[in-house]
Amino acid sequence: MAAINTDLSKIGYTYEDIQRMAQVILSNTNLRPSIGIICGTGLGGIADVVENPVTVSYDTVPGFPVSTVKGHSGKFVFGTLSGKPVLLMMGRFHYYEGYPMWKVAMPVRVMKAMGIETLLLTNAAGGLNQSYKTGDIMLLKDHIDLPGLTGECVLIGKNDERQVFGPRFLATNGTYDSDFRGKFLRVATELGHGDLMKEGIYIMIGGPTFSSTAEARVLRMFGADAVGMSTVPESVVGRHSGMRILGVSLITDMVELEDGSQFQVTHEDVLRTANERAQLMQKMFLKFVTLID
Numbered sequence: 560m561a562a563i564n565t566d567l568s569k570i571g572y573t574y575e576d577i578q579r580m581a582q583v584i585l586s587n588t589n590l591r592p593s594i595g596i597i598c599g600t601g602l603g604g605i606a607d608v609v610e611n612p613v614t615v616s617y618d619t620v621p622g623f624p625v626s627t628v629k630g631h632s633g634k635f636v637f638g639t640l641s642g643k644p645v646l647l648m649m650g651r652f653h654y655y656e657g658y659p660m661w662k663v664a665m666p667v668r669v670m671k672a673m674g675i676e677t678l679l680l681t682n683a684a685g686g687l688n689q690s691y692k693t694g695d696i697m698l699l700k701d702h703i704d705l706p707g708l709t710g711e712c713v714l715i716g717k718n719d720e721r722q723v724f725g726p727r728f729l730a731t732n733g734t735y736d737s738d739f740r741g742k743f744l745r746v747a748t749e750l751g752h753g754d755l756m757k758e759g760i761y762i763m764i765g766g767p768t769f770s771s772t773a774e775a776r777v778l779r780m781f782g783a784d785a786v787g788m789s790t791v792p793e794s795v796v797g798r799h800s801g802m803r804i805l806g807v808s809l810i811t812d813m814v815e816l817e818d819g820s821q822f823q824v825t826h827e828d829v830l831r832t833a834n835e836r837a838q839l840m841q842k843m844f845l846k847f848v849t850l851i852d
């Protein structure tokens with residue numbers, strides 16, 4: 560059995576670490592966006608429609624982790640979308656990359672320290688609800704934090720109640736803003752793609768293995784509509800610091816619930832579907848941000 564870690568100074572970033580990283584990043588631009596977007600696997604295409612982009616590579620920020628996954632380029636992009644200032648994270652961190660959970664979502668605290676109040680999270684996910692299809696877009700109405708339920712909650716560790724952190728004990732019901740969901744659905748319908756839209760429950764697994772068929776049946780029995788390997792730590796930290804949150808899953812593959820299927824999903828399948836939906840996601844976000852107060 561692993562030794563219990565009693566040295567709390569080795570868990571988490573301090574308030575000062577977060578502020579320092581925020582200052583380094585902000586020193587690259589005069590823009591001060593209040594909208595932050597984290598781009599999921601292959602979903603960085605939104606950056607192609609950012610006007611007057613200013614790019615800040617993660618490796619220029621001392622103490623910032625590096626992206627190791629294909630489809631996550633590892634940089635911030637400041638600019639405007641439909642004239643509104645935004646900050647994009649092109650590349651998120653995943654638990655399966657070997658980062659401890661508190662590191663996975665640390666950038667959300669840095670975003671808060673930079674002035675972000677609205678957090679738009681995107682991800683690639685597998686469809687568990689068998690009425691979904693590859694290429695559908697699911698708005699998160701709730702999530703299941705499977706790592707959190709089994710002892711790997713992102714908020715474990717010392718808590719600092721100053722601005723970029725939050726209360727020791729956090730209610731996580733109602734994390735995903737229902738007004739945002741309604742607006743996003745309206746945008747999709749106006750663009751003629753209401754048929755692709757779903758609202759459902761995202762379950763996070765640690766990864767990097769995709770689910771076995773028996774595991775997938777369990778996830779579905781839990782009530783999840785889509786499965787992925789991210790987002791939940793970020794939305795919990797965003798919620799902790801008082802942000803308004805939208806979660807969008809692109810259903811990049813359908814997960815088999817019946818034994819005997821020959822289909823085996825790959826990361827390339829995920830990237831391909833994300834690429835096929837890139838232009839539509841751009842259009843949706845360009846329109847959606849105009850509706851954020």
Ligand SMILES: O=P(O)(O)O[C@@H]1C[C@H](O)[C@@H](CO)O1
Nearest residue numbers: 599600682683788789826829
């Ligand atoms: O960063 P997201 O959650 O969009 O990435 C998903 C989950 C894995 O990282 C990867 C699997 O292909 O895509």
